[in-house]
Amino acid sequence: MTTPVESSSGRYHPLLQLVLARLREFLREPAAVFWVYGFPLLIALALGTAFRERPLERIKIDLRGASDRPDRVEDLRAKLAGDPRVEVELSTADNWQKRLSAGKTDLVILVPSDATKPLEFWEEPNRPESILARSAAEAAILRGEYPDAKPIERSSVDIQGSRYIDFLIPGLLGMNLMSGGLWGLGFVTVEMRTRKLLKRVLATPMKRSDFLLSLMLSRLIFTLPEVTLLLTFGYYLFGVAIQGSLPLLLLVIAMGGACFGGVGLLIASRAKTVETVSGLMNLVMLPMFVVSGIFFSSERFPEAIQPVIQALPLTALNEALRAVILEGAGFAQILPRLVVLALWGGISFAVALKIFRWE
Amino acid sequence: MQTAIRCTALTKRYNTRPPVEAVRGIDLEIAVGECFGLLGPNGAGKTTTMEILEGLLKATSGEVEILGLRWGRDDAEIRRRIGISLQETRLADKLTVLETVTLFRSFYPSGMTPMEAIEKVSLQEKAKSYVVRLSGGQRQRLSVACALAGDPELLFLDEPTTGLDPQSRRQLWEIIEGFKAAGRTVFLTTHYMDEAEKLCDRVAVVDRGLVIALGTPAALIASIGGEHLIDFSLLQKSHDLSDDRLRRVETVETVSREADRISLAVRQPHLALPSLVGLLANDGYALADLTIRHATLEDVFVRLTGRNLRDTPETSA
Numbered sequence: 001m002t003t004p005v006e007s008s009s010g011r012y013h014p015l016l017q018l019v020l021a022r023l024r025e026f027l028r029e030p031a032a033v034f035w036v037y038g039f040p041l042l043i044a045l046a047l048g049t050a051f052r053e054r055p056l057e058r059i060k061i062d063l064r065g066a067s068d069r070p071d072r073v074e075d076l077r078a079k080l081a082g083d084p085r086v087e088v089e090l091s092t093a094d095n096w097q098k099r100l101s102a103g104k105t106d107l108v109i110l111v112p113s114d115a116t117k118p119l120e121f122w123e124e125p126n127r128p129e130s131i132l133a134r135s136a137a138e139a140a141i142l143r144g145e146y147p148d149a150k151p152i153e154r155s156s157v158d159i160q161g162s163r164y165i166d167f168l169i170p171g172l173l174g175m176n177l178m179s180g181g182l183w184g185l186g187f188v189t190v191e192m193r194t195r196k197l198l199k200r201v202l203a204t205p206m207k208r209s210d211f212l213l214s215l216m217l218s219r220l221i222f223t224l225p226e227v228t229l230l231l232t233f234g235y236y237l238f239g240v241a242i243q244g245s246l247p248l249l250l251l252v253i254a255m256g257g258a259c260f261g262g263v264g265l266l267i268a269s270r271a272k273t274v275e276t277v278s279g280l281m282n283l284v285m286l287p288m289f290v291v292s293g294i295f296f297s298s299e300r301f302p303e304a305i306q307p308v309i310q311a312l313p314l315t316a317l318n319e320a321l322r323a324v325i326l327e328g329a330g331f332a333q334i335l336p337r338l339v340v341l342a343l344w345g346g347i348s349f350a351v352a353l354k355i356f357r358w359e
Numbered sequence: 360m361q362t363a364i365r366c367t368a369l370t371k372r373y374n375t376r377p378p379v380e381a382v383r384g385i386d387l388e389i390a391v392g393e394c395f396g397l398l399g400p401n402g403a404g405k406t407t408t409m410e411i412l413e414g415l416l417k418a419t420s421g422e423v424e425i426l427g428l429r430w431g432r433d434d435a436e437i438r439r440r441i442g443i444s445l446q447e448t449r450l451a452d453k454l455t456v457l458e459t460v461t462l463f464r465s466f467y468p469s470g471m472t473p474m475e476a477i478e479k480v481s482l483q484e485k486a487k488s489y490v491v492r493l494s495g496g497q498r499q500r501l502s503v504a505c506a507l508a509g510d511p512e513l514l515f516l517d518e519p520t521t522g523l524d525p526q527s528r529r530q531l532w533e534i535i536e537g538f539k540a541a542g543r544t545v546f547l548t549t550h551y552m553d554e555a556e557k558l559c560d561r562v563a564v565v566d567r568g569l570v571i572a573l574g575t576p577a578a579l580i581a582s583i584g585g586e587h588l589i590d591f592s593l594l595q596k597s598h599d600l601s602d603d604r605l606r607r608v609e610t611v612e613t614v615s616r617e618a619d620r621i622s623l624a625v626r627q628p629h630l631a632l633p634s635l636v637g638l639l640a641n642d643g644y645a646l647a648d649l650t651i652r653h654a655t656l657e658d659v660f661v662r663l664t665g666r667n668l669r670d671t672p673e674t675s676a
Contacts, residue, residue: 012461012465012467013465016465017462018462018465020458020462021454021462024453024454024458025451025452025453025454028453028489029453195448195449195450196448197448197449197450197451199415199448200443200445200448200450200505201466202415203413203414203415203438203443203445204438204443204463204466204467205435205438205439205466205467205468205509206466359415
């Protein structure tokens with residue numbers, strides 16, 4: 001007596017309806033829209049501005065001389081002025097060590113009243129600025145001593161694709177895809193579980209895979225404006241252009257989004273409370289935040305753990321994004337990265353489907 | 360007669376610490392077209408039993424047959440043919456009534472249009488409202504509309520009117536009666552006796568995981584000895600009016616007491632009442648108050664268990 005008559009009718013297609021429901025729910029929640037779209041942009045803006053250009057614009061050096069020989073201090077100051085970046089402060093206060101450790105100055109030079117005694121350089125070895133300041137000061141002093149030395153020509157690399165912001169934008173994109181996929185799916189899933197909504201849909205003939213797929217698909221759809229915003233923003237504000245092909249970039253983004261959607265589902269597949277799932281999310285995300293090359297290259301980590309780092313989905317995604325955006329890499333070059341993403345996403349989704357707790 | 364639901368020797372044990380035996384051996388057989396009520400206090404095992412029948416929980420042991428089909432073998436077909444309203448499902452807040460029903464409708468290969476389902480529960484005027492804006496009664500009706508969307512032959516309703524105001528309850532009763540009138544089967548749980556009496560052809564009273572009484576509401580009420588109850592209390596708070604003495608009242612079947620109140624189940628109140636008044640006058644007692652009422656399933660429950668339905672049950676044993 002029950003012949004499935006309208007099963008193919010698009011109007012009641014379950015996957016379509018499920019995706020529509022997710023999209024509607026999302027768009028009708030202004031706060032959610034802000035957190036998904038506004039927040040990442042704010043982060044990009046803040047970080048992008050902070051790291052926009054990183055020439056060493058100023059090198060701060062404190063000079064502290066004996067009061068009976070102001071001429072020696074002046075002499076040194078003149079030599080240091082040969083480096084336009086150097087900013088000298090004459091210090092008489094006794095708190096110079098504190099100024100150094102607090103980062104208020106990069107280097108302190110103590111000038112002895114006895115000309116036969118050496119200058120005393122005080123640096124803070126843990127701060128790169130301090131080391132740089134020492135080199136700059138040494139160089140400036142030497143040039144002052146030997147004014148006839150051959151000048152050295154300096155050029156700097158400032159072509160597009162090699163600045164820090166160029167490194168940062170793809171990393172932020174990867175980070176957004178990860179946190180969006182994980183939070184977007186994990187949170188929504190657990191929330192539906194606590195509302196007993198999952199149990200309710202399970203009591204219908206709905207296909208479980210349709211339900212989980214709809215979560216991933218709607219996540220991908222939310223991702224599109226997010227990605228577009230970030231890339232447009234990167235292009236107009238910081239001149240980060242996409243060197244590679246746009247369809248390939250979209251493929252990488254879609255695979256990244258789907259991959260983390262799958263991982264998000266897996267994380268949320270058993271969790272009963274929002275607290276549990278938040279903890280699990282952080283457990284998964286934090287290590288990747290650090291090692292997967294968002295803010296700095298993952299190559300900085302020891303060789304021994306590189307295989308692990310390279311196998312992580314965020315590393316694969318970030319490398320693929322950078323390859324396409326910055327180097328214009330083609331499909332073949334990023335294929336290994338895509339395989340890593342596909343494996344993580346596919347296996348996570350399959351396991352999630354298997355162990356998913358519906359109530 | 361066709362059987363809609365059959366279960367035999369159903370048990371469910373939760374392996375918590377300590378283990379909980381929520382259902383301890385339940386047999387039921389419900390015919391197509393019947394409205395069957397599972398009745399009992401909170402924690403009696405009603406919801407567990409229902410969720411096993413709905414295929415949402417696995418029984419620890421026992422057999423279940425739904426519309427002649429079996430869970431584990433014919434899941435997809437059973438799900439197509441039944442409709443379910445769970446206790447306390449919170450549907451998505453920011454979807455409209457129509458969108459919600461359309462979503463549920465999309466899960467079924469056939470059924471009524473979403474608007475038809477909405478009309479069945481009289482929510483047409485709210486079709487475009489967000490779920491979050493609905494009252495408790497309207498949400499419950501929406502939940503029933505979602506259950507009806509696939510045009511089910513068998514409807515499961517878990518405490519459909521708990522927490523609703525009297526008017527909303529009556530509206531839901533009408534919906535259920537309409538479904539029943541179409542020859543469909545309804546299986547509901549409730550802890551409201553009046554609901555069971557109003558809607559159900561038969562009820563099973565469940566307590567601590569067992570069926571302790573089964574039959575039509577009228578038969579169950581008759582089983583306590585009389586359909587009428589005389590409840591009274593005396594001005595004298597301390598007295599030694601014995602049950603034996605009260606059994607001399609004409610046509611009395613049983614005597615029960617709760618605190619100061621005495622309750623007599625009688626067959627013929629017009630004979631029992633003068634007899635009682637005479638007896639009290641003779642013994643020197645004065646009435647503080649007296650009411651005569653029809654016995655209800657509540658009285659059945661009290662008689663069977665010695666507890667009120669609203670009492671917290673000790674199910675953790």
